[in-house]
Amino acid sequence: MASVSWAEALFPVPMQRVAVVVPRTAERDALVCLAEAGCVDLDRTGALGSPGQTPSYPDRRAAAELAATAPAPGALEQAGRADLVAGEKEVAARLGEAVRRRDIAALAGWCPRAEVAPLGARLAEFGGALVPMAAPRGIDPPTALRRTGPVRGACSSLVTTYGTPPYPDLDPSWGAAVLYAAMFGMMFGDVGHGALLVLTAFGLAVWRPRRLAAWHGVWPLVAAAGVSSIVAGLAYGEFFGPTGVLPVLWLAPLHAPVRLLLSAVAVGAVLLLLAYVAGMVNRWRERGLSGALYSLSGIAGGGVFLGLAGVAAGAVGHLGWLVAVGAAATVTGTALAAVGLYAGTDRGVSGLFQTGVQLFDGVVRILSNVVSFARLAAFGLTHAALGAVVWAGVTGLARHGPAGLLGAVALFAVGNALVFTLEALVAGVQALRLEYFELFSRVFEGQGRPFRPWRLPVRRSEVVP
Structure with missing residues (x-):
């Protein structure tokens, strides 16, 4: 992470409203990329104009993992891989919130400004993009305090x-x-x-x-x-x-x-x-x-x-x-x-x-x-x-x-x-x-919303059927 000046260190991490836009054929690959990067707080709904809230899914992050490549239907259950099954359920839930127009799917969320360019470059490998958007009026971004070291x-x-x-x-x-x-x-x-x-x-x-x-x-x-x-x-x-x-x-x-x-x-x-x-x-x-x-x-x-x-x-x-x-x-x-x-x-x-x-x-x-x-x-x-x-x-x-x-x-x-x-x-x-x-x-007079990026470990060391 790039160093920050003393003036920047006085405030929370600057956030950017973004839209994750990818071809529908690369939806899962893009979500695997997001889960591995762990720097995007995705909205609860896919409406690009509203900031949404952090999804209220059951907390499976401690056990859930993602396979780098899409497994065959039923293969994970037969193999007894409950961790990868939980990860696929997370992906399915996220995909269910995407907005789709023809061959394009999109998700909205918040991302630290310093991470926008690197993550956009990774999504470009799948034919996608991380599009900066204007923050909705009257809605504050989530708060992330600096935790380096x-x-x-x-x-x-x-x-x-x-x-x-x-x-x-x-x-x-x-x-x-x-x-x-x-x-x-x-x-x-x-x-x-x-x-x-x-x-x-x-x-x-x-x-x-x-x-x-x-x-x-x-x-x-x-x-x-x-x-x-x-x-x-x-x-x-x-x-x-x-x-x-x-x-x-x-x-x-x-x-x-x-x-x-x-x-x-x-x-x-x-x-x-x-x-x-x-x-x-x-x-x-x-x-x-x-x-x-x-x-x-x-x-x-x-x-x-x-x-x-x-x-x-x-x-x-x-x-x-x-x-x-x-x-x-x-x-x-x-x-x-x-x-x-x-x-x-x-x-x-x-x-x-x-x-x-x-x-x-x-x-x-x-x-x-x-x-x-x-x-x-x-x-x-x-x-x-x-x-x-x-x-x-x-x-x-x-x-x-x-x-x-x-x-x-x-x-x-x-x-x-x-x-x-x-x-x-x-x-x-x-x-x-x-x-x-x-x-x-x-x-402080009020409370902010904590920055909770979607993050899951991605397993690349084995081939999943």
Whole structure:
């Protein structure tokens, strides 16, 4: 696949509406070509003017295969080749959706633009063509996030677990992975535990244990979370707890909890601002200037958020001018949001009431979302407290002779294993929650349709009767 620029990497894979046009005598050969290429999302119907939907056939892809050449009728059943029989049923279902005019058959679908020319050249071998068409008005193409390489694939999986972004929206895969790792590290700040996470990622990537097969693909996220935890552990001076092995470069969580709490809220405010910026871009690309201007996840909501932040900062710093500017921004953003919300109601008194309720809910959500990031400090404090408890027990046992020393070693190993397991689970879930509910809820307003190309393995190594 051709390399893409950084600007192109910010968005999903560009899609092209296409028609697969072939002679009726080469229908099956063309479908075998499509199945092997695996880059065309075929419509449910063969109507070239409508985009259709992904076919709702029984999912036989795990077992179905296609023979490169057409088998004789009944030969596959007699040979007991259930996989090839399933593949022929898939082909028959697809052929049943084709539009036929005289000696020509056609199917419509979506194809990545970079694949149009190569696939068209392959279809030309059968006398066919891949014809680009204009996208139907009001219909978005399916969304395919870039998955080149294991790192990009893991980042994209973090987004698709939440949902499929609409086609016009940004592809936040890289940003989502970086923010997830950073938030995880703040809650799991310990150099020793972070190093264990990096070793776990190495094991998933290199040794690939069968019992953890479902987790093999997430090793880049595990490694990033481990590195982030090591950085936070250096800042906290934590190495398997407050062992004193490392100096405190920034603050000790248990000695400065208020400072850590305020820092977490400040980090959350910055992340929310970034989410509003991404939301503004998405609303602009989805609905133009009006969509970006009047949306609570666009300019209007961002204005309310910045205004409230300015009022709070001005009140704390006793800066009257900042309070005034923040209040003006809050009022302006609220007015813009009210216009957008009222336009989506039935108007009249009921519309005004609905708008007021939605505005109140939007402002409350902004305040609660900022405070929600305090959990970055809360769970960081919990991690540090559990580590301190284990270390206090270890040092207490170590003073009671050889038997106490053995007990201290056992407590250190078992205690850290428990803390590592519990806190890794908690930090992983909480970082995911913050990303999905606090950030993605502003970046995305709707769901897109995932790109699901028709793909089947083609068997060419044997002759089928």
